[in-house]
Amino acid sequence: MTAQEAYKEFEKRCRELAVIQSSAAVLGWEERTYMPPNGAGLRAEQLSYMSGLFHEKFTDPKFGELLSTVEASDMMKDPESPEAVNIRETRRMYDKQTKLPRELVEELTKTTTLAQGEWVKARKASDFKAFLPWLEKVVKLLKQKAEAYGYEGEPYNALLDDYEPGATVDDVATVFEQLRNDLVDLLGRIKDAKKKPDQGIVNRAFDVDRQKVFGEMVSAAFGFDFQSGRLDITAHPFCSGFGPGDTRITTRYNPNRLTDALFGIMHETGHALYEMGLNKDKYFGLPMGESISLGIHESQSRMWENQVGRSRPFWEYSLPQAKRIFREALEGVSLDDFYGAINYVTPSFIRVEADEATYNLHILLRFELERAIMNDDIPLKDVADEWRKRFKKYFGIEVDNDANGCLQDVHWSAGYIGYFPTYTLGNLYAAQFFAKAKEELPGLEEDIAGGYTGRLLDWLREKIHQQGQRYRATKLCEKVTGKPLSHKPLVDYMNRKFGEIYGI
């Protein structure tokens, strides 16, 4: 078999894998949107069958041979050619998949499924001790996973690589450290500020049907194509890009607050625009048509949610629109007041309810603890106490119970250690990309103030979406912004924004 033939067969198999995976994605989406409760058993069986089928086809040794055949050819000469990228990134996944013993995968699936159930109960009872044995089981298995993958430096690197390929714990820690110092400083100044916005404006009755209309309007204005996607309701919002022509987002509505669903929709729209912008017509199922990392994915959602959606220019255009839709609730509200209300900063226990300024502190705390756990620097039984201690230090408030502390997130019970830092990486990339976009697109904020975000989307499409996995995240950042990832653009952006709002 020639390298060309092997590559053709490789493409064919990738397409088959993508069809299986996208079918599973539809089944998973339907499970969370419309499935009746008693359908859960059958759906679990269908999803498990699909993932087994995928694994069987993906780890087929013949698939590995195809990779080797192409790798030995001069098709890999230009490492940035689509062919080389597709083979390189598939090899990375193939090696990871084949390194994990089947028993470990099954044990992890079983344990994390049970652990999630136990976590729900423990959180309800705010009982860390009840969850501790499950945390121990999960961490033990994750350590085995890290060993099976292999790693340089710390075992955390092996896990982080699942979510942020190529990132290292040292690099991440360095940027996070710098960010933390500046954040703590900013939050201190905000705390002491005389001027405080009135958050009450957005905590009024907002009719849910109208929230949906306004949400779809904003989403469509950002560029979400409702011919190629839908917005539905789920308990936990998400975005799922099935494949060419079909990307779904979800939200949940709070009838007594405008911002929960609205900024949630903007956020998922950002994810969706990345999915819709990938070159799936040409590369469906191939790395060149796939997103780079969770961090880069999050940069897209955060940029549309924060840099655009929580900006003054955006609301210059959109507040009058919103007033036409939410006549009573927003009557007489000024742009300044509204802009202040949606950017109100206050320390709080729960990450998913945190404002833009405190959000990253929640992540830094988790990252530090995860890293320490994987390095055996903190005994697992002390995790709850460690959490309280650090929380008090960073946020200045006492965690009242573990449900509001280390039991609040599903991640650890689900086995997702290494996932949290991608949220803050996303915020960092978003700020750095957006700063560059403003530089390269003079008049961008005036565009946005005029209701037009199309130039930004075109820029993101060209610089990021259409690149697929050509570059790793850090390299892409340098290619797009000319600089390595830094805490500065995010800190500058926040200082400027909150400085204005809080008069500090």
Place this chain on the structure above:
Amino acid sequence: MTAQEAYKEFEKRCRELAVIQSSAAVLGWEERTYMPPNGAGLRAEQLSYMSGLFHEKFTDPKFGELLSTVEASDMMKDPESPEAVNIRETRRMYDKQTKLPRELVEELTKTTTLAQGEWVKARKASDFKAFLPWLEKVVKLLKQKAEAYGYEGEPYNALLDDYEPGATVDDVATVFEQLRNDLVDLLGRIKDAKKKPDQGIVNRAFDVDRQKVFGEMVSAAFGFDFQSGRLDITAHPFCSGFGPGDTRITTRYNPNRLTDALFGIMHETGHALYEMGLNKDKYFGLPMGESISLGIHESQSRMWENQVGRSRPFWEYSLPQAKRIFREALEGVSLDDFYGAINYVTPSFIRVEADEATYNLHILLRFELERAIMNDDIPLKDVADEWRKRFKKYFGIEVDNDANGCLQDVHWSAGYIGYFPTYTLGNLYAAQFFAKAKEELPGLEEDIAGGYTGRLLDWLREKIHQQGQRYRATKLCEKVTGKPLSHKPLVDYMNRKFGEIYGI
């Protein structure tokens, strides 16, 4: 491998096949309910992959060997044991599937996909000539299909067997012939009746949201479990039983007529109750957990729609409920008037809009033509004229154009010759089953008049649903009613019902 081992492996493979098929069913349902338009290409690819995967696994020669191993054992001794039934019916499908050459299957899929597109155009233009070449292609392939299957008597038998296993064209024709004579007589008397109900009562404005509420209320009252299913909207209503705990029905609402959605929901609920009543917990993917035939399936939908839903006792209970929901539209309407309106009989061109009394004539006409087509008794170019001629004879009215004539149904373009008779078989079985239920369940109509249909459902579950494919349809009919299928119960039921309504 022992027969026991072979049977265990057979069960395992059947389960796998069912998981594949049910996954495809979810994808198909979602395509018709929520999928955005641009998702069509990917969805077609997913569905085609699933059907290819199913075919590959089902026609695996090893699967055939498992069947043979069990067949040669004494597990088949009792032909009505679950094991014997499962093997017997799977063998039947296996032989059919393996008899069809792959090229013929692919040619049929391709041709009928194109033919359906051409049919849509031809129907819009009411242009039979434009559709004729496609009809010719489809019929030619269906004749090849019949030859590949093999048959006794007429080739039509081979096609009929796909939808109504074991039925023969002669048996069907005999019952249909007797039915036709009595139906033509009944319709003649209705035409001459002095007393005519006022259909206008149901042709008023009925708020769609309230139609949904009332429809779900009725469906739940019949026994549809909304913990194990959903009601959604599609252009063409259908029922899809995915598997244990998950059965979906759909409808479409006409804001200016109550009956379209309402009786549609009752109809699909009847199908769903059959699916929900099958013993899928034990036999998911096995013939003992599957429906017998389209005719028996239709008997369940028709019974709930007509014998229950269009009955006087049902509306004794339900009209007061309906009046509370549709206050304005139904104000002052008497039970007699309402009962008359929902049972209004009048000849019309379109099958799917036909009333209970004329409906079967539409089917008989199609059955005669199909049979003649397959026997080369009518040249295809004369089909439209033949249709007009017979329609005039049976219904007493002239077909004004072919869109209202032989171009109205999708079936022939889709390659579904042999499907139509199952609609009337369903009506015949429904009447015969229901007559028996009334006999065995004294006070059933009083139950229904009191809003309780639970005894009927229990009876159907025990006699029909839980039997799976233990018996063929004709045998089941004898087992349940003590008699072979006959036109009499349906004719008696109609004569009594319409005799009362029309005073004839």
